[in-house]
Amino acid sequence: MNGNDWERVFTLTYAWIEAGHVIFVIFWIAGLFLLPRYYIYHQESPAGSDEERRWIDRERKLRTIILNPSMVLVWIFGVSLATIGHLWGEAWLQAKFLVVLGLSGYHGWMVGYGRKLARGQRPASGTALRLMNELPGIATAIIVILVIVRPF
Template sequence: MTPLDWDTALQLSYEWIKAGHVIFVIFWIAGLFMLPRYYVYHQEAAVGSAEEKKWIDRERKLRNIIISPAMILVWVFGLTLAYITNAWDQTWLQVKIAIVFLLSGYHGWMVGYGKKLAKGERPVSGKALRIMNEVPGIATAIIVILVIVRPF
């Protein structure tokens, strides 16, 4: 396939790529809403208990089966959309990408925190985890405004 054919194929697939992007954003954000709540419940379980082992397994599955693959696909579909539309110089997109980058860092921190919990460490309070649960919602609201309203 020549570069021109590749660009044409991407243009013809634009709506499907956009649908994939939105679908995997929903999966990723839903998982990021669930994960801190799982951690709150996990922290309330006794270290080494059967209940704690169940939370460790649930968290691992949520991270490995849903959240991490969804995040990767969000980036792939999103960057493909930016390429197709050649929107790189638009401020709203630059801000959106910066927020998604920060949200990806939050994702990484949450994955690392789950590994600490699995080792029996509890460095963050349940209250702090409940507050952290607001991060994906705030980021999502800002991103939706940037994409729909395009304030700049």
């Protein structure tokens, strides 16, 4: 293979990794929009009811089938892109990294909250959950601005 062939392979590989990153970001954020809404409905169901058990099952499936695998793949693809593209020194990427780290912490908190709900604990109000439901949207807007506009 000559230099042009390697450049083409690199370009195609980078594009596929980038596509995977965007696809799993969409899945992850969609799940993060949905999970707090599930928790709100769960909290509004009678404790110990069949409805509550169905919400517990739905939440578990959302976390294990969509949210957790998507977050892991977002990180794998994202770190790969930053490494391949030699982007770690870019200020916009460092800011994005911090926002994604915060979003990952939010994800972890939401998973932990679901476990509390499954045990019958309901520590947050429906209003608090509704407010927390806005965090993924705010984080997504900041990330898109950092990646597209690259303000610094």
